[in-house]
Amino acid sequence: METAYHPTQRTTPTRYRERAHYDRVTVHGILDEALVCHLGYVSDDRPVVLPTTHCRVGETLYLHGSTGSAPMLAAKRAGLPVCVTATLVDGLVLARSAMHHSLNYRSVVVLGTARLVEDQTEKRRALAALLDHIRPGRAADCRPPNARELAATAVLALDLVEVSAKVRDGGAVDDPQDHALPYWAGVIPLHLVAGTPQPAGRACLHADTPQNPYNQAPSRARGGNS
Protein backbone atom coordinates (compact mmCIF):
# COMPACT_ATOMS: atom_id res chain seq x y z
CA MET A 1 0.00 0.00 0.00
CA GLU A 2 1.28 3.45 -0.86
CA THR A 3 2.28 5.62 2.04
CA ALA A 4 0.13 8.58 0.96
CA TYR A 5 -3.30 9.35 -0.45
CA HIS A 6 -3.43 10.85 -3.92
CA PRO A 7 -4.35 14.53 -3.88
CA THR A 8 -7.35 15.44 -6.00
CA GLN A 9 -8.61 18.83 -7.09
CA ARG A 10 -11.02 18.81 -4.17
CA THR A 11 -8.36 17.90 -1.62
CA THR A 12 -5.85 20.48 -2.82
CA PRO A 13 -6.21 23.73 -0.90
CA THR A 14 -6.07 27.04 -2.75
CA ARG A 15 -4.18 28.69 0.12
CA TYR A 16 -1.57 27.55 2.64
CA ARG A 17 -0.65 24.54 0.50
CA GLU A 18 2.27 23.83 2.79
CA ARG A 19 -0.26 22.94 5.49
CA ALA A 20 -1.75 20.11 3.43
CA HIS A 21 -0.65 16.56 4.16
CA TYR A 22 -1.57 13.33 2.44
CA ASP A 23 0.55 10.72 4.19
CA ARG A 24 -1.44 7.99 5.86
CA VAL A 25 0.45 8.21 9.15
CA THR A 26 -0.60 11.84 9.65
CA VAL A 27 -4.18 11.23 8.52
CA HIS A 28 -4.60 8.11 10.64
CA GLY A 29 -3.14 9.81 13.69
CA ILE A 30 -5.66 12.66 13.52
CA LEU A 31 -8.65 10.39 12.88
CA ASP A 32 -7.58 8.09 15.71
CA GLU A 33 -7.09 10.92 18.22
CA ALA A 34 -10.28 12.88 17.48
CA LEU A 35 -13.18 11.80 19.66
CA VAL A 36 -15.82 13.20 17.35
CA CYS A 37 -16.05 14.03 13.70
CA HIS A 38 -18.50 16.19 11.79
CA LEU A 39 -20.58 14.38 9.19
CA GLY A 40 -21.73 16.59 6.32
CA TYR A 41 -24.33 15.58 3.77
CA VAL A 42 -26.86 17.24 1.51
CA SER A 43 -30.55 17.12 2.33
CA ASP A 44 -33.07 18.85 0.05
CA ASP A 45 -30.19 20.70 -1.62
CA ARG A 46 -29.07 22.14 1.71
CA PRO A 47 -26.03 21.20 3.78
CA VAL A 48 -26.37 19.39 7.09
CA VAL A 49 -23.46 18.96 9.51
CA LEU A 50 -23.85 16.74 12.56
CA PRO A 51 -21.30 15.66 15.15
CA THR A 52 -20.91 11.94 15.64
CA THR A 53 -18.44 9.36 16.86
CA HIS A 54 -16.24 7.47 14.46
CA CYS A 55 -13.41 5.00 14.29
CA ARG A 56 -10.92 3.87 11.73
CA VAL A 57 -10.32 0.22 10.87
CA GLY A 58 -7.50 0.07 8.37
CA GLU A 59 -8.60 2.18 5.44
CA THR A 60 -12.27 2.35 6.40
CA LEU A 61 -13.89 5.00 8.55
CA TYR A 62 -16.98 3.91 10.48
CA LEU A 63 -19.55 6.38 11.77
CA HIS A 64 -22.13 5.74 14.43
CA GLY A 65 -25.79 6.52 13.90
CA SER A 66 -29.33 5.39 14.52
CA THR A 67 -31.36 3.33 12.08
CA GLY A 68 -34.13 5.88 11.72
CA SER A 69 -31.99 8.92 11.00
CA ALA A 70 -32.20 10.65 7.64
CA PRO A 71 -28.59 10.11 6.52
CA MET A 72 -28.71 6.41 7.41
CA LEU A 73 -31.90 5.92 5.40
CA ALA A 74 -30.38 7.76 2.45
CA ALA A 75 -27.21 5.69 2.71
CA LYS A 76 -29.28 2.51 2.74
CA ARG A 77 -31.03 3.48 -0.49
CA ALA A 78 -28.15 4.50 -2.70
CA GLY A 79 -25.07 5.44 -0.73
CA LEU A 80 -24.73 8.89 0.76
CA PRO A 81 -22.28 11.49 -0.58
CA VAL A 82 -20.57 12.81 2.52
CA CYS A 83 -17.77 14.97 3.76
CA VAL A 84 -16.44 13.87 7.13
CA THR A 85 -14.17 16.29 8.95
CA ALA A 86 -12.31 15.74 12.21
CA THR A 87 -10.49 18.61 13.89
CA LEU A 88 -8.11 18.81 16.85
CA VAL A 89 -7.28 22.22 18.31
CA ASP A 90 -3.73 22.34 19.64
CA GLY A 91 -3.21 25.96 20.60
CA LEU A 92 -4.01 29.63 20.36
CA VAL A 93 -1.54 31.55 18.21
CA LEU A 94 -1.35 35.16 19.37
CA ALA A 95 0.57 37.46 17.05
CA ARG A 96 1.51 41.11 17.40
CA SER A 97 -0.78 41.98 14.49
CA ALA A 98 -4.46 41.12 14.41
CA MET A 99 -4.04 39.61 10.95
CA HIS A 100 -1.61 36.90 12.00
CA HIS A 101 -3.60 35.47 14.87
CA SER A 102 -4.39 31.84 14.27
CA LEU A 103 -5.03 28.49 15.85
CA ASN A 104 -2.71 25.54 15.82
CA TYR A 105 -4.80 22.63 14.68
CA ARG A 106 -4.82 19.33 12.87
CA SER A 107 -7.77 18.39 10.71
CA VAL A 108 -8.71 15.66 8.28
CA VAL A 109 -11.31 15.88 5.53
CA VAL A 110 -12.64 12.67 3.98
CA LEU A 111 -14.77 12.88 0.84
CA GLY A 112 -16.72 9.99 -0.58
CA THR A 113 -19.92 8.03 -0.65
CA ALA A 114 -20.84 6.31 2.59
CA ARG A 115 -22.57 2.97 2.63
CA LEU A 116 -24.75 1.49 5.32
CA VAL A 117 -23.07 -1.51 6.93
CA GLU A 118 -25.49 -4.43 6.51
CA ASP A 119 -23.20 -7.40 7.06
CA GLN A 120 -23.68 -8.39 10.68
CA THR A 121 -20.10 -9.50 11.20
CA GLU A 122 -18.73 -6.24 9.85
CA LYS A 123 -21.27 -4.33 11.93
CA ARG A 124 -20.26 -6.07 15.16
CA ARG A 125 -16.61 -5.46 14.38
CA ALA A 126 -17.25 -1.80 13.63
CA LEU A 127 -19.24 -1.28 16.84
CA ALA A 128 -16.43 -2.89 18.83
CA ALA A 129 -13.93 -0.61 17.13
CA LEU A 130 -16.11 2.41 17.95
CA LEU A 131 -15.88 1.49 21.65
CA ASP A 132 -12.16 0.85 21.47
CA HIS A 133 -11.75 4.21 19.77
CA ILE A 134 -13.32 5.98 22.75
CA ARG A 135 -11.44 3.85 25.26
CA PRO A 136 -8.87 1.27 24.13
CA GLY A 137 -9.84 -2.22 25.26
CA ARG A 138 -13.36 -1.22 26.22
CA ALA A 139 -15.13 -3.49 23.70
CA ALA A 140 -13.85 -6.52 25.60
CA ASP A 141 -14.77 -4.97 28.95
CA CYS A 142 -18.55 -4.58 28.65
CA ARG A 143 -21.58 -6.59 27.62
CA PRO A 144 -21.62 -6.88 23.82
CA PRO A 145 -24.73 -5.80 21.91
CA ASN A 146 -27.54 -8.33 21.62
CA ALA A 147 -29.54 -8.85 18.43
CA ARG A 148 -32.15 -6.22 19.34
CA GLU A 149 -29.52 -3.60 20.16
CA LEU A 150 -27.60 -4.41 17.02
CA ALA A 151 -30.72 -3.89 14.92
CA ALA A 152 -31.37 -0.49 16.56
CA THR A 153 -27.93 0.83 15.71
CA ALA A 154 -26.75 1.89 12.28
CA VAL A 155 -23.18 2.15 11.11
CA LEU A 156 -21.94 4.00 8.05
CA ALA A 157 -18.73 2.98 6.31
CA LEU A 158 -16.59 5.30 4.25
CA ASP A 159 -13.46 4.18 2.44
CA LEU A 160 -10.41 6.37 2.93
CA VAL A 161 -9.61 7.28 -0.67
CA GLU A 162 -10.09 11.00 -1.22
CA VAL A 163 -8.50 12.25 1.95
CA SER A 164 -6.37 15.16 3.12
CA ALA A 165 -5.04 16.51 6.36
CA LYS A 166 -4.31 20.10 7.21
CA VAL A 167 -1.89 20.99 9.97
CA ARG A 168 -0.95 24.38 11.39
CA ASP A 169 1.74 24.22 14.03
CA GLY A 170 4.67 26.24 15.22
CA GLY A 171 4.76 29.74 16.58
CA ALA A 172 3.31 33.13 15.77
CA VAL A 173 4.58 34.52 12.48
CA ASP A 174 4.52 38.31 12.45
CA ASP A 175 5.69 40.62 9.71
CA PRO A 176 9.26 41.79 10.49
CA GLN A 177 8.16 45.40 10.87
CA ASP A 178 5.82 44.34 13.69
CA HIS A 179 8.42 42.50 15.77
CA ALA A 180 9.18 45.51 17.92
CA LEU A 181 5.56 46.22 18.80
CA PRO A 182 4.92 45.98 22.53
CA TYR A 183 2.40 43.15 22.38
CA TRP A 184 2.87 39.65 23.73
CA ALA A 185 3.14 37.09 20.95
CA GLY A 186 3.37 33.35 21.13
CA VAL A 187 1.38 30.18 21.49
CA ILE A 188 -0.89 29.06 24.27
CA PRO A 189 -0.98 25.26 23.93
CA LEU A 190 -4.29 23.51 24.51
CA HIS A 191 -4.76 19.95 25.65
CA LEU A 192 -7.84 17.80 26.14
CA VAL A 193 -7.30 16.17 29.51
CA ALA A 194 -9.28 13.61 31.46
CA GLY A 195 -10.60 14.52 34.89
CA THR A 196 -11.32 12.21 37.80
CA PRO A 197 -13.50 9.30 36.68
CA GLN A 198 -16.98 9.48 38.15
CA PRO A 199 -18.29 5.96 38.83
CA ALA A 200 -21.93 5.39 37.96
CA GLY A 201 -23.00 5.44 41.60
CA ARG A 202 -22.03 9.08 41.88
CA ALA A 203 -22.94 9.98 38.35
CA CYS A 204 -26.40 8.55 38.92
CA LEU A 205 -27.13 11.21 41.51
CA HIS A 206 -27.50 13.46 38.48
CA ALA A 207 -31.13 14.32 37.86
CA ASP A 208 -31.08 12.86 34.36
CA THR A 209 -30.07 9.38 35.42
CA PRO A 210 -31.79 6.71 37.49
CA GLN A 211 -30.55 5.60 40.87
CA ASN A 212 -28.16 2.70 40.53
CA PRO A 213 -28.15 0.54 43.66
CA TYR A 214 -25.23 -1.55 42.41
CA ASN A 215 -22.76 1.20 43.12
CA GLN A 216 -24.16 2.37 46.42
CA ALA A 217 -22.74 1.20 49.71
CA PRO A 218 -24.55 -1.96 50.87
CA SER A 219 -25.95 -0.37 54.02
CA ARG A 220 -27.50 2.48 52.08
CA ALA A 221 -28.71 0.21 49.32
CA ARG A 222 -30.59 -1.73 51.96
CA GLY A 223 -31.73 1.33 53.84
CA GLY A 224 -34.46 2.06 51.39
CA ASN A 225 -35.29 5.70 52.09
CA SER A 226 -32.27 7.66 50.82
Added chain:
Amino acid sequence: METAYHPTQRTTPTRYRERAHYDRVTVHGILDEALVCHLGYVSDDRPVVLPTTHCRVGETLYLHGSTGSAPMLAAKRAGLPVCVTATLVDGLVLARSAMHHSLNYRSVVVLGTARLVEDQTEKRRALAALLDHIRPGRAADCRPPNARELAATAVLALDLVEVSAKVRDGGAVDDPQDHALPYWAGVIPLHLVAGTPQPAGRACLHADTPQNPYNQAPSRARGGNS
Protein backbone atom coordinates in the same frame (compact mmCIF):
# COMPACT_ATOMS: atom_id res chain seq x y z
CA MET B 1 -36.44 39.52 22.30
CA GLU B 2 -37.81 36.09 23.02
CA THR B 3 -35.71 33.89 25.25
CA ALA B 4 -35.68 30.95 22.82
CA TYR B 5 -35.34 30.19 19.11
CA HIS B 6 -38.37 28.73 17.38
CA PRO B 7 -37.93 25.06 16.56
CA THR B 8 -38.44 24.17 12.92
CA GLN B 9 -38.85 20.80 11.29
CA ARG B 10 -35.14 20.81 10.50
CA THR B 11 -34.10 21.68 14.04
CA THR B 12 -36.35 19.10 15.68
CA PRO B 13 -34.48 15.84 16.22
CA THR B 14 -36.19 12.55 15.49
CA ARG B 15 -34.52 10.85 18.45
CA TYR B 16 -33.47 11.95 21.95
CA ARG B 17 -35.78 14.97 21.80
CA GLU B 18 -35.09 15.65 25.47
CA ARG B 19 -31.54 16.55 24.47
CA ALA B 20 -32.67 19.39 22.20
CA HIS B 21 -32.52 22.93 23.57
CA TYR B 22 -33.61 26.17 21.96
CA ASP B 23 -33.02 28.77 24.67
CA ARG B 24 -30.62 31.50 23.70
CA VAL B 25 -28.58 31.24 26.88
CA THR B 26 -27.67 27.61 26.16
CA VAL B 27 -27.01 28.24 22.46
CA HIS B 28 -24.92 31.36 23.09
CA GLY B 29 -22.90 29.63 25.79
CA ILE B 30 -21.89 26.78 23.46
CA LEU B 31 -21.07 29.07 20.53
CA ASP B 32 -19.02 31.34 22.79
CA GLU B 33 -17.06 28.49 24.36
CA ALA B 34 -16.24 26.55 21.18
CA LEU B 35 -12.95 27.63 19.62
CA VAL B 36 -13.79 26.26 16.19
CA CYS B 37 -16.94 25.47 14.31
CA HIS B 38 -17.52 23.33 11.23
CA LEU B 39 -18.87 25.17 8.20
CA GLY B 40 -20.89 23.00 5.84
CA TYR B 41 -21.94 24.04 2.36
CA VAL B 42 -22.78 22.41 -0.94
CA SER B 43 -20.34 22.55 -3.83
CA ASP B 44 -21.22 20.83 -7.15
CA ASP B 45 -24.05 18.99 -5.36
CA ARG B 46 -21.61 17.51 -2.84
CA PRO B 47 -21.17 18.42 0.80
CA VAL B 48 -18.07 20.20 2.06
CA VAL B 49 -17.27 20.60 5.76
CA LEU B 50 -14.37 22.80 6.85
CA PRO B 51 -13.24 23.85 10.30
CA THR B 52 -12.96 27.56 10.90
CA THR B 53 -13.01 30.11 13.68
CA HIS B 54 -16.14 32.01 14.55
CA CYS B 55 -17.58 34.47 17.00
CA ARG B 56 -21.01 35.61 18.05
CA VAL B 57 -22.02 39.26 18.19
CA GLY B 58 -25.55 39.43 19.54
CA GLU B 59 -27.65 37.34 17.20
CA THR B 60 -25.11 37.18 14.38
CA LEU B 61 -22.48 34.53 13.92
CA TYR B 62 -19.32 35.62 12.08
CA LEU B 63 -17.00 33.15 10.37
CA HIS B 64 -13.45 33.79 9.32
CA GLY B 65 -12.22 33.03 5.81
CA SER B 66 -10.06 34.20 2.96
CA THR B 67 -11.29 36.28 0.04
CA GLY B 68 -10.34 33.75 -2.62
CA SER B 69 -11.98 30.70 -1.06
CA ALA B 70 -14.87 28.99 -2.81
CA PRO B 71 -17.51 29.52 -0.10
CA MET B 72 -16.65 33.20 0.22
CA LEU B 73 -16.96 33.73 -3.53
CA ALA B 74 -20.29 31.91 -3.55
CA ALA B 75 -21.51 33.96 -0.59
CA LYS B 76 -20.53 37.14 -2.39
CA ARG B 77 -22.57 36.20 -5.43
CA ALA B 78 -25.86 35.17 -3.91
CA GLY B 79 -25.54 34.23 -0.28
CA LEU B 80 -24.39 30.76 0.68
CA PRO B 81 -26.72 28.15 2.21
CA VAL B 82 -24.78 26.79 5.14
CA CYS B 83 -24.98 24.61 8.19
CA VAL B 84 -22.59 25.68 10.93
CA THR B 85 -22.03 23.24 13.77
CA ALA B 86 -20.01 23.74 16.94
CA THR B 87 -19.37 20.85 19.30
CA LEU B 88 -17.84 20.62 22.77
CA VAL B 89 -16.94 17.19 24.14
CA ASP B 90 -17.39 17.03 27.90
CA GLY B 91 -16.79 13.41 28.77
CA LEU B 92 -16.66 9.73 27.92
CA VAL B 93 -19.70 7.82 29.10
CA LEU B 94 -18.80 4.20 29.78
CA ALA B 95 -21.74 1.92 30.39
CA ARG B 96 -21.88 -1.75 31.35
CA SER B 97 -23.41 -2.57 27.99
CA ALA B 98 -21.77 -1.67 24.68
CA MET B 99 -25.05 -0.16 23.49
CA HIS B 100 -25.21 2.53 26.15
CA HIS B 101 -21.75 3.95 25.71
CA SER B 102 -21.89 7.59 24.75
CA LEU B 103 -20.18 10.92 24.97
CA ASN B 104 -21.26 13.87 27.03
CA TYR B 105 -21.31 16.79 24.67
CA ARG B 106 -22.89 20.12 23.84
CA SER B 107 -23.44 21.09 20.23
CA VAL B 108 -25.15 23.84 18.30
CA VAL B 109 -26.41 23.65 14.73
CA VAL B 110 -27.14 26.89 12.86
CA LEU B 111 -28.93 26.71 9.51
CA GLY B 112 -29.30 29.62 7.15
CA THR B 113 -27.87 31.60 4.29
CA ALA B 114 -24.56 33.29 4.99
CA ARG B 115 -23.70 36.65 3.50
CA LEU B 116 -20.30 38.12 2.83
CA VAL B 117 -19.64 41.11 5.08
CA GLU B 118 -18.91 44.03 2.76
CA ASP B 119 -19.47 46.98 5.08
CA GLN B 120 -16.01 47.94 6.34
CA THR B 121 -17.20 49.04 9.76
CA GLU B 122 -19.03 45.77 10.32
CA LYS B 123 -16.02 43.87 9.02
CA ARG B 124 -13.62 45.57 11.42
CA ARG B 125 -16.01 44.94 14.29
CA ALA B 126 -16.37 41.29 13.32
CA LEU B 127 -12.61 40.76 13.05
CA ALA B 128 -12.12 42.33 16.47
CA ALA B 129 -14.80 40.05 17.88
CA LEU B 130 -13.08 37.03 16.30
CA LEU B 131 -9.91 37.92 18.21
CA ASP B 132 -11.77 38.54 21.44
CA HIS B 133 -13.49 35.20 21.00
CA ILE B 134 -10.13 33.41 20.95
CA ARG B 135 -8.75 35.50 23.79
CA PRO B 136 -10.93 38.08 25.58
CA GLY B 137 -9.46 41.57 25.28
CA ARG B 138 -7.00 40.58 22.58
CA ALA B 139 -8.39 42.89 19.87
CA ALA B 140 -7.28 45.90 21.92
CA ASP B 141 -3.91 44.32 22.63
CA CYS B 142 -2.43 43.95 19.14
CA ARG B 143 -1.93 46.00 15.98
CA PRO B 144 -5.29 46.32 14.22
CA PRO B 145 -5.55 45.28 10.55
CA ASN B 146 -4.52 47.83 7.95
CA ALA B 147 -6.42 48.37 4.70
CA ARG B 148 -4.43 45.75 2.79
CA GLU B 149 -4.92 43.12 5.47
CA LEU B 150 -8.59 43.95 5.75
CA ALA B 151 -9.00 43.46 2.00
CA ALA B 152 -7.28 40.07 2.15
CA THR B 153 -9.62 38.73 4.80
CA ALA B 154 -13.19 37.67 4.25
CA VAL B 155 -15.89 37.40 6.88
CA LEU B 156 -19.18 35.57 6.56
CA ALA B 157 -22.21 36.59 8.60
CA LEU B 158 -25.03 34.26 9.53
CA ASP B 159 -28.08 35.39 11.49
CA LEU B 160 -29.06 33.18 14.38
CA VAL B 161 -32.62 32.30 13.44
CA GLU B 162 -32.91 28.58 12.72
CA VAL B 163 -30.84 27.29 15.61
CA SER B 164 -30.81 24.38 18.00
CA ALA B 165 -28.54 22.99 20.67
CA LYS B 166 -28.16 19.38 21.69
CA VAL B 167 -26.82 18.45 25.09
CA ARG B 168 -26.00 15.04 26.55
CA ASP B 169 -24.91 15.19 30.16
CA GLY B 170 -25.18 13.13 33.30
CA GLY B 171 -24.04 9.60 33.97
CA ALA B 172 -24.11 6.24 32.27
CA VAL B 173 -27.62 4.88 31.87
CA ASP B 174 -27.65 1.10 31.76
CA ASP B 175 -30.64 -1.18 31.54
CA PRO B 176 -31.60 -2.37 35.05
CA GLN B 177 -30.79 -6.01 34.21
CA ASP B 178 -27.19 -4.95 33.46
CA HIS B 179 -26.53 -3.15 36.74
CA ALA B 180 -24.99 -6.21 38.39
CA LEU B 181 -22.54 -6.89 35.57
CA PRO B 182 -18.91 -6.69 36.72
CA TYR B 183 -17.87 -3.82 34.43
CA TRP B 184 -16.87 -0.34 35.49
CA ALA B 185 -19.46 2.24 34.47
CA GLY B 186 -19.39 5.97 34.80
CA VAL B 187 -18.15 9.14 33.23
CA ILE B 188 -14.61 10.26 32.50
CA PRO B 189 -14.86 14.06 32.31
CA LEU B 190 -12.82 15.82 29.65
CA HIS B 191 -11.56 19.39 29.77
CA LEU B 192 -9.71 21.55 27.30
CA VAL B 193 -6.95 23.15 29.34
CA ALA B 194 -4.29 25.69 28.51
CA GLY B 195 -0.65 24.75 28.91
CA THR B 196 2.28 27.04 29.63
CA PRO B 197 2.32 29.98 27.20
CA GLN B 198 5.25 29.79 24.78
CA PRO B 199 6.49 33.31 23.93
CA ALA B 200 7.36 33.89 20.28
CA GLY B 201 11.10 33.69 20.96
CA ARG B 202 10.83 30.06 21.96
CA ALA B 203 8.05 29.21 19.55
CA CYS B 204 10.12 30.55 16.67
CA LEU B 205 12.74 27.88 17.21
CA HIS B 206 10.18 25.59 15.60
CA ALA B 207 11.25 24.57 12.12
CA ASP B 208 8.11 25.95 10.49
CA THR B 209 8.60 29.50 11.67
CA PRO B 210 11.23 32.07 10.88
CA GLN B 211 13.81 33.18 13.42
CA ASN B 212 12.58 36.18 15.33
CA PRO B 213 15.54 38.27 16.51
CA TYR B 214 13.28 40.43 18.66
CA ASN B 215 12.85 37.69 21.19
CA GLN B 216 16.37 36.34 21.24
CA ALA B 217 18.95 37.40 23.78
CA PRO B 218 20.96 40.34 22.38
CA SER B 219 24.26 38.44 22.38
CA ARG B 220 22.82 35.63 20.26
CA ALA B 221 20.91 37.95 17.97
CA ARG B 222 24.20 39.63 17.18
CA GLY B 223 26.17 36.40 16.99
CA GLY B 224 24.98 35.66 13.48
CA ASN B 225 25.70 31.96 13.08
CA SER B 226 23.29 30.20 15.44
